[in-house]
Structure formats: C-alpha cells, structure tokens
Amino acid sequence: MLSSHSQIKGGPEPHLLTPLAYSGVWDRVQKAPYDHIIASLGQRAFVDSLPNGQDDYWTACRRFCDTLYGAYMADSPGMLYLDKTPEYATVWPFVTRVYPDAKYIVLTRHPGAIFDSFATSFFDGNHEAAQRHEPILERYVPAIASFLRTSTCPFVHVKYEELVAAPESKLKEICEFLELPFEPQLMDYGESDHGKSIPGLGDMTGISKHSRPTAAYIEKWVDSIAHNDRAFKLLRDSIARLDPADLALFGYPLATLWEPLVLADKNGQPAKPLRLNAYRIQRKAILIARGAAQKSATLGALVRWVRLACDVILREY
Secondary structure, eight states: GGGSSEEEEOOOOOOOHOOOOHHSSSSSSSOOSHHHHHHHHHHHHHHTSSSTHHHHHHHHHHHHHHHHHHHTTTTTTTTOOOOGGGGGGGGGGHHHOOOSSEEEEEEOOHHHHHHHHHHHHOOOOOOHHHHOOOOOOHHHHHHHHHHHHHOOSSSEEEEEEOOOOOOSHEEEEHHHHHHHOOGGGGGGGGGSSSHOOOOOOOOOTGGGGGGSOOSSSTTTHHHHTOOOOHHHHHHHHHHHTHHHHHHHHHHHOOHHHHHHHSSSSTTTOOOOOOOOHHHHHHHHHHHHHHHHHHHHHHHHHHHHHHHHHHHHHHOOO
C-alpha cells in the first residue's frame, strides 16, 4: 500500500542490513561456512584499532547501505525509500544504530494469525514442521516488544486487524507520521504499477489476489486452529513461552488473546482446503523431497552428490 504513494518507492526485500548485523562485530555469529569465531575476534580487534573505533564501523555500514539505496533511488529524486524486510525486527538494535533517524513502521498481527499464516504459506499447513523450522512467535514477539519498549527512534505502531478494518484512517495516520499527504491510490495498491512489476508482494496463498485491503482474513486462522487439536496445542505452548508483558505491548494482551477461539463456533466446519496453485504445488514438492532426503541416508547422499556435481558443472574456470 505504501509503495503506491507517489512519493514512496518500494521494491523487493533487500536484506542489506541482516548480513551486516551478523558479520561478527555487532553480535556473535552462531554459524558460518568459515571460522566465524576467529573472524569475529579479528574484526573486532580491527575495528577497535580504527581512529574512531566503532564510530568508523557504523559510518562504514551506513555508507554501504547509502550507496546501494542511493543507486536504487537515482531515478527517484526527493522520494522516500521503503525497506520492508521482516528479519530486521530481530536485529533492530543494529538497524537503528545504523539508521537512528529513519522512520519505523511496526506492523503487528494476532499471534495466532502469524502462527497459522507461517505454516500455511511455507509449510503447506503443517504447523509442526513450521514450528520445528522456526518458532516464529518466540523469535519475533519479544524482539518487537523490545523495540516498542525501548527504542528512541521515531516509529508508529499499526495493528493489522485495525489496518484492514479501517484502512483509510490508518493510512492517513501513517502518512501523517511520514509527513506526506494521504493519497487515495494507497487504497487501490493492486492497481498501481508496483503491484504489477514487483514479485513476491502479499501472501502467496491467496491474499495477493486482492487489489484493496480486506478484513476477510482477520479471523481466517481461527477456523484452522479451532478444528486442529495438535495445532492448537502447539500455539498454546508457544504463547505460554512468551512474556505476558511482551504480548500486551505487541498489542494482544493475554486476557483477551484467546477470545476469537472462544467465540468460534465449535460445531462449524473446518476451514476449506486451500486452492491448489503453482506456489502450493512447489511448496508440497519441496516439503516431500526434503522429508524423503532426511529419512533416507541413500537419497540424502544422492542429493548431496547432485549438488556437488552441479557446483562443479556451473563453476567458472
């Protein structure tokens, strides 16, 4: 929606700051295809020996991003650049250190909806596989709550449910925060040029077919969780591991968190299966192949051999 504004330029998620955050200077690297511990020690010692110490390092990080952002915006003078990369939420202390004067928009959604959407979009509705791959609520809720609690950067907090229920009101609030005039075309983002030219916008399982914000999906997760005891237990256990104070700051206090499920019609029918499309076929194929390779030592070895062969064939001499 924001990319539809005449004075804002969006685009693909660039992930410029995420790898910088894990280079080893700001925080410890957990895993890397090289000796990350030695590299981290070396980098920190090098940075400490610079004339201005870490100030020189932060300046370099900022100039790196400025150069790439600047090149991207070369044909859009005077416009704002919108960087929408979800993983920045988990490294926000680094991001805000590089860009303390940027304006931040914090978008939160009901934890149950996040939990279900992640499993539906990337794991074909397998909540257990999604939770094993990434405990998404445990990673994001505390991190975003920490930002809301302690960040001194300018930001506005927007709840997804309120945005889609009253989009014009919320978009006007965001535009005022950005010091930009509200433009009606923000309501028709699917009709803008960016909606036709930028891949990956919206939920690949169906929401992207809409050209305007819709409240139709606010409680879509309720049907999925209410009729799936295993998914409900996973969600309940995940919520139990979160600090109630973080949930309240996130916008969904524990006292009312479960109301959508309590109010759901338990005698109703489970949610209809998602319509099969190219994206879901791709996800199913990946999940099946991954599971088979993990269970079969022979198949796993074959996949690794094929990968090695492809690396050799595609290597530049």
